[in-house]
Amino acid sequence: MNRSSQEQLEHDLHAYFDGELDDATATQFESELAEHPALKARFEDLQFLRSVVGKTLESAGEQVDAARFEQAWDAFDAHLDREARLKHAVAEPPVSIWGRVSAFIKTPVAWGVGGAAAAAAVVFLVVGPGAGPSNTQMADASDQPAPNAKADEPEADAAPSLAPSPTHVADAESPKAPDAMTEFPLPEANNADVEIVDFAGHSGRISHIDGKHGTTTVIWVQEDDESVDSERSL
Amino acid sequence: MASKRQDLPVPHDADDLALVAAAQQGDRRAFRLLMQRYQRKVYSVAYGFLRNSEDALDVVQESFIKVHRYLGNFEGNSSFYTWLYRIVANLCIDHLRRAKRHKDVEFDDGLRHDGSEESSDVAGGSLSQYGNPGDMLRRKEILRAVELCLDDLSDKHRSVIVMRELQGLSYEEMAQEMACSKGTIMSRLFHARRNMQKLLADRLGAHAVPSGKDNEENGGDPASVAKVMP
Numbered sequence: 001m002n003r004s005s006q007e008q009l010e011h012d013l014h015a016y017f018d019g020e021l022d023d024a025t026a027t028q029f030e031s032e033l034a035e036h037p038a039l040k041a042r043f044e045d046l047q048f049l050r051s052v053v054g055k056t057l058e059s060a061g062e063q064v065d066a067a068r069f070e071q072a073w074d075a076f077d078a079h080l081d082r083e084a085r086l087k088h089a090v091a092e093p094p095v096s097i098w099g100r101v102s103a104f105i106k107t108p109v110a111w112g113v114g115g116a117a118a119a120a121a122v123v124f125l126v127v128g129p130g131a132g133p134s135n136t137q138m139a140d141a142s143d144q145p146a147p148n149a150k151a152d153e154p155e156a157d158a159a160p161s162l163a164p165s166p167t168h169v170a171d172a173e174s175p176k177a178p179d180a181m182t183e184f185p186l187p188e189a190n191n192a193d194v195e196i197v198d199f200a201g202h203s204g205r206i207s208h209i210d211g212k213h214g215t216t217t218v219i220w221v222q223e224d225d226e227s228v229d230s231e232r233s234l
Numbered sequence: 235m236a237s238k239r240q241d242l243p244v245p246h247d248a249d250d251l252a253l254v255a256a257a258q259q260g261d262r263r264a265f266r267l268l269m270q271r272y273q274r275k276v277y278s279v280a281y282g283f284l285r286n287s288e289d290a291l292d293v294v295q296e297s298f299i300k301v302h303r304y305l306g307n308f309e310g311n312s313s314f315y316t317w318l319y320r321i322v323a324n325l326c327i328d329h330l331r332r333a334k335r336h337k338d339v340e341f342d343d344g345l346r347h348d349g350s351e352e353s354s355d356v357a358g359g360s361l362s363q364y365g366n367p368g369d370m371l372r373r374k375e376i377l378r379a380v381e382l383c384l385d386d387l388s389d390k391h392r393s394v395i396v397m398r399e400l401q402g403l404s405y406e407e408m409a410q411e412m413a414c415s416k417g418t419i420m421s422r423l424f425h426a427r428r429n430m431q432k433l434l435a436d437r438l439g440a441h442a443v444p445s446g447k448d449n450e451e452n453g454g455d456p457a458s459v460a461k462v463m464p
Contacts, residue, residue, distance in 0.1 A: 014424055018398060020405050049431060053282075053399040055373075056380040061278035064287070069273050072295040073266065079299055080262070 013039065017046045250314040258305055265305070269298055272315065276322050282396035283326035285385055289333075293325050300325065319401045323393075323411045330389045376438065383433040391426035398423055 009032070015021050016029045033040050095103075104110050244256040244264045250271075256264035276297050280290035300321055308317055384392055393412065397403045405423075409416045 011420060011424060014427070015405075015420065018405070018423075020420075045431060046427065049427060049434070050399045052376055052380050052434075053384075053395060053430075056377045056384070057278040057282045057396070057400050058275075059377055060281045061274035064274065064277055064291075068291055069270075069277075069294070072273075072291060072298065075295055076298040076302075080302070 009039070010042075013042060014046070017043060251310060254305065254308060254310075254314055257302075258308075265302060268314070269301065272318055276318070279319065279322050279396060279400055280326055282384065282400055283323075283389075283393060284329060284333075285392075289329060293322065293329060296325050297322050316403075319403065320407060320411065323397055323401060323403065326396075327393060327411060330393070379434055379437040382437060383430055386433055387426065387429060390422060391429060394419065394423045395426050395430060 012021065012025070012029055012032075016026055016033075021029060033043060105114075244253055244261060244267070246267060248256075248264075248267075250268060253264045253268040257268060273294055276294050277290050280293035280297075281287065284290055284293065297318070301318060304321075308314065384395070387395065390412070394408060397408045397411065403411070405416050405419050408419045408423075412419065414422075
């Protein structure tokens with residue numbers, strides 16, 4: 001048998017062993033196997049090889065601890081959960097800017113901020129631009145004696161001084177020097193409600209007065225030099 | 235896969251197609267039952283390809299994900315087992331390509347056919363003389379020898395050995411996985427088996443020789459060497 005036919009026979013042997021020959025060729029090859037013991041021995045070698053390779057690799061799989069597979073399952077479950085979250089996020093339509101603004105307006109925070117802004121705007125309009133009361137009120141109070149910015153009179157009916165406190169509600173702008181506070185009108189005697197309060201570690205007095213023109217209310221806050229007990233705290 | 239779940243849970247002993255159908259409807263339990271049937275075999279295949287336990291476990295996990303993702307495409311034209319194994323082979327081959335191992339230098343088929351005087355007979359005689367793998371006395375030694383021989387093969391040789399001997403893929407399927415022709419697969423498998431047989435005979439044959447004196451008396455006849463072995 002020449003070399004090329006020997007090689008062909010080898011290839012046919014492998015193909016027959018792997019079930020890749022068509023029926024007619026397989027039948028012919030079976031007769032070759034029966035006639036050539038050496039060919040039959042090589043067929044048995046292929047069977048041996050397949051057997052030991054299969055057993056070796058299956059044995060490797062049997063030796064793996066079950067916990068390692070459980071780890072793989074845990075990672076798989078985490079992967080699925082992650083994919084589900086991503087899919088859910090993508091499925092939701094993007095919210096427009098107006099949608100976000102509308103949603104924000106409905107929140108209590110928005111109402112609080114809006115209310116405070118509205119109150120500040122009202123005070124600003126009434127009091128006017130600057131750190132204190134409006135120009136109108138300044139004119140109205142022009143005949144009032146200038147307040148003592150550093151007054152520390154504890155009397156409730158006395159004209160309250162306008163100490164430059166950072167908690168001054170009527171101060172729409174940055175706190176001014178004590179001297180500027182003297183421009184603010186003082187409440188008339190017996191015309192102011194004064195309460196003593198504690199606020200942010202300080203104490204002082206809140207007094208409010210009705211303006212000459214209607215129901216406008218102006219609030220002064222005077223800070224005491226020393227903290228005193230008060231009826232309530234801010 | 236569809237998200238609708240079946241009303242009744244699939245029994246543990248349901249066949250593969252029933253579990254596939256349930257899993258395709260979103261039954262995660264059915265999917266897990268299905269994959270747990272084959273997870274060790276998947277590991278065996280991956281270990282055969284990659285020769286590394288951690289890499290093989292990575293492939294097991296990747297196979298869960300890939301099978302879950304593409305289970306909707308499974309139409310039942312082949313067994314689930316065959317479909318799964320092709321996915322696993324694909325993952326392993328991708329893994330090998332990424333790892334860029336350098337054991338393929340001999341993998342030019344032409345060199346193997348260039349007038350070599352190499353006999354087609356395996357050195358040392360027939361492999362089957364080295365004992366029955368089912369015999370527990372020889373089993374451990376043989377399995378160890380096979381492990382070492384698989385390590386010595388190139389990635390391509392080992393791949394065709396695993397795909398054919400363990401997974402039972404056809405030549406056509408192997409050609410698709412390795413992106414080559416059927417003829418190349420046949421040639422590659424022929425040489426891979428020859429290399430494997432030679433390596434195995436060398437290892438088992440070396441252990442089979444008890445002493446030099448005995449070997450002389452027996453004239454180095456492999457058949458008689460086997461008789462000396464316990």
